[in-house]
Amino acid sequence: xxxxILTTIAAAVSATALGAAEIAPTAVSxxxxxxxxxxxxxxxxxxxxxxIVGDKKQGNCVACHQVSDLADVPFQGEIGPALDxxxxxxxxxxxxxxxxxxxxxxEDSMMxxxxxxxxxxxxxxxxxxxxxxxxxxPLLSAQQIEDVVAYLSTLKE
Amino acid sequence: xxxxxxxxxxLIIAGTMxxxxxxxxxxxxxxxxxxxxxxxxxxxxxxxxxxxxxxMSGWLFRGTETRAMQADDFDNPGMIFVEQxxxxxxxxxxxxxxxxxxxxxxxxxxxEVRPTFPKWNDAAEEVFTLEMQVNDCRENRMGAEKWxxxxxxxxxxxxxxxxxxxxxxxxxxxxxxxxxxxEQGKELYYTRTxxxxxxxxxxxxxxxxxxxxxxxxxxxxxxxxxxxxLKNTKLNSIHDRFKGCIRDTxxxxxxxxxxxxxxxxxYVASRGNGLSVEGPSVRN
Numbered sequence: 001x002x003x004x005i006l007t008t009i010a011a012a013v014s015a016t017a018l019g020a021a022e023i024a025p026t027a028v029s030x031x032x033x034x035x036x037x038x039x040x041x042x043x044x045x046x047x048x049x050x051x052i053v054g055d056k057k058q059g060n061c062v063a064c065h066q067v068s069d070l071a072d073v074p075f076q077g078e079i080g081p082a083l084d085x086x087x088x089x090x091x092x093x094x095x096x097x098x099x100x101x102x103x104x105x106x107e108d109s110m111m112x113x114x115x116x117x118x119x120x121x122x123x124x125x126x127x128x129x130x131x132x133x134x135x136x137x138p139l140l141s142a143q144q145i146e147d148v149v150a151y152l153s154t155l156k157e
Numbered sequence: 158x159x160x161x162x163x164x165x166x167x168l169i170i171a172g173t174m175x176x177x178x179x180x181x182x183x184x185x186x187x188x189x190x191x192x193x194x195x196x197x198x199x200x201x202x203x204x205x206x207x208x209x210x211x212x213m214s215g216w217l218f219r220g221t222e223t224r225a226m227q228a229d230d231f232d233n234p235g236m237i238f239v240e241q242x243x244x245x246x247x248x249x250x251x252x253x254x255x256x257x258x259x260x261x262x263x264x265x266x267x268x269e270v271r272p273t274f275p276k277w278n279d280a281a282e283e284v285f286t287l288e289m290q291v292n293d294c295r296e297n298r299m300g301a302e303k304w305x306x307x308x309x310x311x312x313x314x315x316x317x318x319x320x321x322x323x324x325x326x327x328x329x330x331x332x333x334x335x336x337x338x339x340e341q342g343k344e345l346y347y348t349r350t351x352x353x354x355x356x357x358x359x360x361x362x363x364x365x366x367x368x369x370x371x372x373x374x375x376x377x378x379x380x381x382x383x384x385x386x387l388k389n390t391k392l393n394s395i396h397d398r399f400k401g402c403i404r405d406t407x408x409x410x411x412x413x414x415x416x417x418x419x420x421x422x423x424y425v426a427s428r429g430n431g432l433s434v435e436g437p438s439v440r441n
Contacts, residue, residue, distance in 0.1 A: 063370040075371035079364055112353045122350050122409045129404035139352060
């Protein structure tokens with residue numbers, strides 16, 4: 001426990017020191033499911049965020065969520081609630097926490113943890129069905145998470 | 158604030174549950190060739206009644222045209238493979254010069270077989286899937302080479318054995334010597350695998366009736382196997398389907414015929430006890 005706090009601090013310090021350094025997936029610090037500190041220190045790009053949310057090969061969030069703002073993206077799923085108004089319901093820090101690892105905010109959630117690299121059972125190499133190799137990384141990069149959070153913050157009713 | 162958040166997520170959860178409750182399989186009945194009515198939904202067997210009230214065939218979750226294809230043997234592309242297997246059934250093979258028919262009679266005499274598989278085999282002291290049983294006969298009774306577990310000859314033969322059982326009730330035994338295997342299968346069913354951390358239950362128990370991207374989630378029953386899929390225009394075995402679903406959780410899958418898949422098959426089959434055998438079925 002103490003070690004993980006230390007790593008968090010170390011990562012945070014190096015992020016400030018190096019300017020653009022990222023917070024590693026294992027070093028993110030959650031508070032009530034929210035993550036207040038930017039993972040990259042670089043402001044998110046909402047336009048790219050909206051791409052990621054709708055793209056099957058990136059976030060594929062629409063597999064489970066409807067987003068009226070992305071009406072042109074076909075086949076939106078209904079496993080989770082519609083994301084319309086997410087920017088009203090949640091603060092930026094909460095959205096960052098939900099996208100990085102929703103299971104901390106919502107216990108046992110079906111929503112995948114997008115910024116996590118450890119603790120999986122039989123992790124695979126993407127969709128090949130083969131075992132993960134050393135290219136294994138989080139589902140979304142730190143900047144992609146920031147972009148998605150920036151986009152979700154624009155979803156107001 | 159924390160309370161507000163709690164209330165919000167409670168609302169969200171209630172919302173999700175509500176849509177599960179209005180899960181929408183169609184209200185339709187499956188009558189094969191205008192003659193045989195199959196049971197496509199029925200009361201859940203006791204061992205799954207804590208999770209489901211009713212068990213439902215995947216047929217109820219498919220579109221009108223796909224459902225119609227399965228209802229008529231002339232339109233069901235899977236029946237071509239049944240015919241091919243019928244020829245094989247009657248053809249001698251292996252060092253003993255015997256055909257399946259030489260020992261078993263007409264394929265239609267096997268109508269009680271598919272509904273009880275997977276089942277415990279005393280001699281081998283393990284649970285046998287239908288594929289394992291067929292290969293056991295080929296190897297040890299015919300002196301013939303084993304077929305590839307999920308290869309064409311095998312999947313065709315399982316289609317023949319399913320077709321002669323159509324309308325009979327799935328009834329696999331989960332107690333006695335098979336119980337440990339069944340427990341292992343149950344464990345696998347509820348394990349959240351892969352980088353997406355999803356279990357069979359997440360999709361097929363908690364979310365059936367809902368859309369996940371373009372797919373209408375069913376209960377993931379196997380009473381309709383093998384399935385002719387419009388997507389790959391061939392018959393698909395049970396273990397191939399399991400493999401695909403696990404792969405889609407970004408996990409390392411198990412292999413067709415592996416002990417894990419045999420256990421999972423017994424467990425999933427038991428969740429369909431009470432449904433009719435309907436293979437070869439048609440799915441998208």
